[in-house]
Amino acid sequence: MEGGRVEEVFILDGAQIEQGRPILRLSNATLQLSVMQREADLFREVNRLRETRVTMEQRRLSLRASLVELDYKLRQTEREYERQDEMFKADLTARQDYDEAKDNLEYLTRRRDVTVETLRQDSLFQTIQIQQLEESIDRLRLNLELIKQNKENLTIRAPITGLLSSLIAEVGESKPGGDRLGQVDVEDEFKVRAAIDEHYIARIRSGQAGSFDFAGGTFDLVIRRVYPEVIEGQFEADMEFPDGLRRGQTLQVRIALGELADAMQVPRGGFYQKTGGRWIYVLDEAGEYAVRRQIRLGRQNSQYFEVLEGLEEGETVITSMYDNFGDMERLVMQ
Structure with a gap:
């Protein structure tokens, strides 16, 4: 998505919206200028193609006229050479006149060959040049269409039918390209x-x-x-x-992971990191000291461990972190 300035907001968030309906419109001066520049480039290139075709056609006609003129002179020269040749064989003309007629015939013949080759080469060059200009125009048209599509995309439309759950745009606000403008939710797919x-x-x-x-x-x-x-x-x-x-x-x-059942539990706590659930400190009835006792844990959830062995109902245990206790067998409470 191209960025731009928010010019209009057509619908507010919280509303139901159909696919393709306009939500807001942005303006982008840089994009507009780019469209105008591409249109001018295309216009110039089309004019250049037209002028090139006119120039090439004029040159082609000029070469054809030259060829017609050469053919006419060549026929006259051929007749003059044949006449001089017969007269020279019969000793009725001078050597100089015969040689002059022969040279004129050879000159016009070579000149016609060069003109025919020039016409052929020009035709080939014209075909290539016209093709290059047409390809350039096609590229300019494609670029212009892409830029116009980007300009059309400045009108933001609903991609699907659903609920416009959020719209993050206010009139006059500038939005960079790719910025999130809102969200349309399909309510039956939540x-x-x-x-x-x-x-x-x-x-x-x-x-x-x-x-x-x-x-x-x-x-x-x-x-x-x-x-x-x-x-x-x-x-x-x-x-x-x-x-x-x-x-x-x-x-x-x-x-629910299974059937409900009575179980002895202890709260999840930092002690598990130290003991792996194999032992725990249990307080005496007076709360004066705690001793290390082996236990066996079973199931667990986010709050409790199930105790299978090692504790009696009503006993008090320490479930906090044990890092400061080392491997002490007995803790004296102060």
């Missing part, structure tokens, strides 16, 4: 894109159910597509787009 921790990639599949809370209600979702590529520890999944939402909203989606 989807919810979820980023999920790679830990769950083997447990997420199409058709799986999810839900989220919004505006005091709970909405159900169904996973329609799973993207298996993992980027920065996460993969993505597409879900159906529920009614009542707008593009760009952020949701906290819950996905």
Whole structure:
């Protein structure tokens, strides 16, 4: 898209719009000047072609006239030479008159050959020159059409039928080429894109159910597509787009990975980075010290780890970072 100054805005954001309908119009003085210059170049080249054709035709006619004149003189010279030849053989004319008639015949013959060759070469050169001029005109016409198309594109139109969800342009504002002016959304093609921790990639599949809370209600979702590529520890999944939402909203989606069951849990914390989930510090009942204890973790989500072994219900543990504790077996609380 060519840049320019916003001259008119035909429709405001938030409106429904049909494909091809004008949204706004830009002006571009540089582009307009370029159109005028290309038109002038094309006009000059067309005139040059016309003048060249006229000049070439005049030269062709001149050479043809010269050839006609030479043919006439050549026939006269041939007759004079034949007469002088017969008379010279019969000793009725001087050697000088015979030689003069012979020389005139040879001269006119060579001159006619040169004229015929000149006419042939001129015809070939004219064909090449005319072809080059016509190709130059075709290129100028093509360039002019492209520039005119760019000028036509200064009127920004809706690429599709949908909702004009944003329009970033005001009358009088200058927009550089390629700048984003807005967005038209196809409302029936929206989807919810979820980023999920790679830990769950083997447990997420199409058709799986999810839900989220919004505006005091709970909405159900169904996973329609799973993207298996993992980027920065996460993969993505597409879900159906529920009614009542707008593009760009952020949701906290819950996905059911299996049947509900009772489980002992500990909050996710920095301790996992140090221990890998193999042990944890457990506080005594008085909260005076903590001892290192082996544990075994199971399932996990974004907030909790499931504890399979090593802890009893109601025990207090330390889940913060362990970097400052080293490999201490016992911590004294102060």
